[in-house]
Amino acid sequence: MLSPSRARTTPVLAVACALALSGCSVWGQEGRPDPVEPSAISPDSVVACEENGDCGQAGAVRWSLPLEGDFYLERYEQSAPLLRPAGHWLDGGHPDPGAVEADGILFVHTADTVTAVDTATAATLWTESLDFDVAWLGMVGPTLVASAATSGRDTTFLRLLEVDREGARVVESDLPEGLEHGGVLAVDDTHLAIRESLPRDSGKDPRYVLVEAATGQVAWSARLPSGNFHALAGETLYLQYTPEDEPAVIAAATGGERTVEFEVPESAGEESEPWALPGGPLLFDTPDCASGIGNCWSDRITAVDPADGAVLWTHTAPGQIVSTTAGEEPRVYVRDEDGYRALDARTGQVLAEDGDVDPVALLGEFGAERPDSDAGMSAEDYDLLPIRPTGPGVDAAPLDGLAAGAEHLTAYAGQGGEVVGAYLGCAPDGLRPPSMDAPTGGTTCAQPRLFAVDY
Known part of the structure; x- marks a missing residue:
């Protein structure tokens, strides 16, 4: 049953099509005039680029493999469709699929299913079923962390998995039984932070809990102000909150004790977000200011001493932080109004610009652009709206005719340092009209595919 808390607005025409179980489209046109042509991801087996001789070419399919389970095409009034698990049919609270890569394994x-894929061979290594729908998946060191969707309510579903190529093993956690929380707030290479969920009128500060991911043990817990943004470095949690009628403040807690508190520097802007760099400065950026428009002319990426909040340096232009690297030569990678920059985290000095910046440090910037739909187009044209790879220096053509409902999941570095994008979609010849024996009342996908595309 579809509960009220998870209901979503569904286009009336789409529901009518489902109830009629006919071949009508969301645009009201009947059937498909001709069978859709297959594409590179159509074979019901693993496909590798070596077979086509186009490895490394922008927009080429590096590999493709069939996915288990039933899927359908979720349609929208103003944007391209997306491939979704059939169990989420008419479920407004469902989380979107996603992926994370680590050490040559794509998770x-x-x-409620996690699949591990070898990025070099496209071989499925293992599949793990969880007892909840996964909304977020991330790596904390060697530990895979899975968190459930909240869907407007709090959740206690959090799973720690010790993973390798052989399988996944649950890491037992000593989190307080029945602790309601809203998911993972911040992670670093060793720990993750969650926050207790309280009623709005409780009058209490929430309890923050820091968990060592590899063991599942609680490193510390403490009642702290409810923060808007969070950053984590080892056992130190930085939370940003705004007292009533006061400037934004950073509070740091280590071992469950508040160790320092200072105001967010004025140069960082009112909507700045903290980045914690182990062994280095605490960084602030304002993501919406990367283009230098709006009220961002005076806001700057700013580095402060985490011990007292003293400003160490500010970047020369409005922008946002893309990623950081720690170590003896810590780096900050940023996007500003002029492009991408690699900065010395200790001084703010520009070390590399645009084409000279290592693209692997910018993986989070590689994605895809989904086109808008046109109410006058045919059902076939709508279903096959091409997705276009995007990212630093990317000038790839749209993936026309490759997949229906295609969605970019993540980007990862190939064996040679090249950037590869992982996608979910339906082979174009795998679309099936509504029918009585289908797993959903909508257009179903008989050939769901996970595939990778070279940038």
Whole structure:
């Protein structure tokens, strides 16, 4: 049953099509005039670029493999469709599929299933079923962390998995039984932070809990002000909150004790977000200011001493932080109004610009652009709206005719340092009209695919 808390607005025409179980499209046109042509991801087996001789070419399919389970095409009034697990049909609270890569393994979540794929061979290494729909998947060191969707309510579903190529093993956690929380707030290479969920009128500060991911043990817990943004470095949690009628403040807690508190520097802007760099400065950026528009002319990426909040340096232009690296030569990678920059985290000095910046440090910037739909187009044209790879220096053509409902999941570095994008989609010849024996009342996908595309 579809509960009220998870209901979503569904286009009336789409529901009508489902109830009629006919071949009508969301745009009201009947059937498909001709069978859709297959594409590179159509074969019901692993496909590798070596077979086509186009490895490394922008927009080429590096590999493709079939996915287990039932899927359908979720349609929208103003944007391209997306491939979704059939169990989420008419479920407004469902989380989107996603993926994270680590050490040559791509971990993909669809509904309550996590699949591990070898990025070099496209071989499925293992599949793990969880007892909740995964909303977020991330790596904390060697530990895979899975968190459930809140869907407007709090959740206690959090799973720590010790993973390798052989499988996944649950790491037992000593989190307080029945602790309600809203998911993972911040992670670093060793720990993750969550926050107790309290009623709005409780009058208490929430309890923050820091968990060592490798063991599942609680490193510390403490009642702290409810923060808007959070950053983590080892056992130190930085939370940003705004007292009533006061400037934004950073509070740091180590071992469960508040150790320091200072105001967010004025140069960082009112909507700045903290980045914690182990052994280095605490950084602030304002993501919406990367283009230098709006009220961002005076806001700057700013580095402060985490011990007292003293400003160490500010970047020369409005922008946002893309990633950081720690170590003896810590780096900050940023996007500003002029492009991408690699900065010395200790001084703010520009070390590399645009094409000279290592693209692997910018993986989070590689994605894809989904096109808007046109109410006058045919059902076939709508279903096959091409997705276009995007990212630093990327000038790839749209993936026309490759997949229906295609969605970019993540980007990862190939064996040679090249950037590869992981996608979910339906082979174009795998679309099936509504029918009585289908797993959903909408257009179903008989050939769901996980595939990778070279940038």
